[in-house]
Amino acid sequence: MAEVTSTGGTAGPAPEQGDKPIGRRAVLGILGLGGLGIAFGEHVQNGISDLLKPLRGTGLAGLVPGGGNFTLYTVTNGFPSPPPTYKLTVNGMVERPLQLSVRDLEALPATRLTHDFQCVTGWVVDDVHWTGVRLTELAKSAGAHPSATVFHFSSFDGVYTETLTADQADQSGAIVAYSMLGGPVSKGHGGPVRLYVPGMFGYKSIKWLSTITLTSVVEEGYWEQNGYPVDAWANGHGPSAA
């Protein structure tokens, strides 16, 4: 940097024989490494995550990046608390609107999944255990109208909304989850009940789920209004074309 600007008269560091611009080389080297890291870091991080797998849950792994950490997002301030008598509402174009407590959900046929959670910003947590009720099963038991081709979701935080077509729900095998990571869904992860859409970016898996409305029109959810794609397959095309 600025090797040419010599200020007249004042004694600067006199360049001596053997002086090398190592500072600049070091800076450029770090920039190069940073660029390589951005380009190929995904593979390195995957390797590190695999190495850390045996340590998962020991608290040690939680201290370093890739040790199975979620980054917890909220769209409001803090994690919202569920109403004292939590009920999941299923309504809209259905024969029998439902009001289901967590216990009611647990009594329905359960689906267990082990699947990664991929955030749209790049981080991923592998092999997360999920338990819940298939969305298509819920629609069936509510007696969904044949023309009800869209699910609309809202959260009891009052802001977060999401949307999923019946086709996407079917292809992904999306579940209404009441268990995650081997226990009830925690407050930070969107408990007591959240959505999980395998194969789609995490923002689709709405947290603090309170209402599922069956409609026939796709209405953009919270993140989609903020510019994310409605069609959120992480691989770009969904499982059918894989």
Added chain:
Amino acid sequence: MASPTTHRSVVPLPEQERPGLLNRFDRVERAVHWTNAVLFAVLVVTGAALYFAPLTAIVGRRELVERTHLYAGLALPVPLILALSGSWGQALRRDIRRFNRWSRDDRRWLRAVIRPAADRRQVFARVRVGKFNAGQKANAAFTAGAGLVMLASGAILRWYRPFPLSVRAGATFVHNWLALGFVIVVLGHVLMALADRQALKSMLFGRISRAWARHHAPAWLDELSEEERAPAEQTGR
């Protein structure tokens, strides 16, 4: 083992070496340093609140934390750019040139760091270090390079839409790990400063004793011309 000269002891001064204080950092340099320090602290605190789930749960207010982190990060290069954009940045520019150039002695000094303590002391006593030693030069280079990488990877995370998922994952990887490294390096910097109160005070008030310079930066002392020497002042430090 007989150690060579212990520089801490008071040695009789040659005629021309009046006791007095030298200007080590000028107002602009100190302002940049402390603005950076505050911004860095904000970045660490907000970054931790965004990253560690238990902290996220306690702090909440993600939107506010996120925005604070973003603006602090974008603001980080601003003091340096402002300082370098005018004649007031003369001292800073000169120090940056000093950071850039590594003398033979600097390289010897750095190689000695990994040697056993006795060897190291011997090398340190022999080499003539300038205003900054090789450790400080390495720290400066790391801070500049890693700061830019953090800025770039952070910008990708914030404005990720044009980037493919693998690049976002790579940016996440770089940003997370380098943040960890950065915190460790800065922690080391802070500990070293706390271990050398004179050096710390010179970053606060600008001046440092000639005795300190003779011990830590002999080549710098040689380099200073008469008119640059700070007038002896009893009020300093």
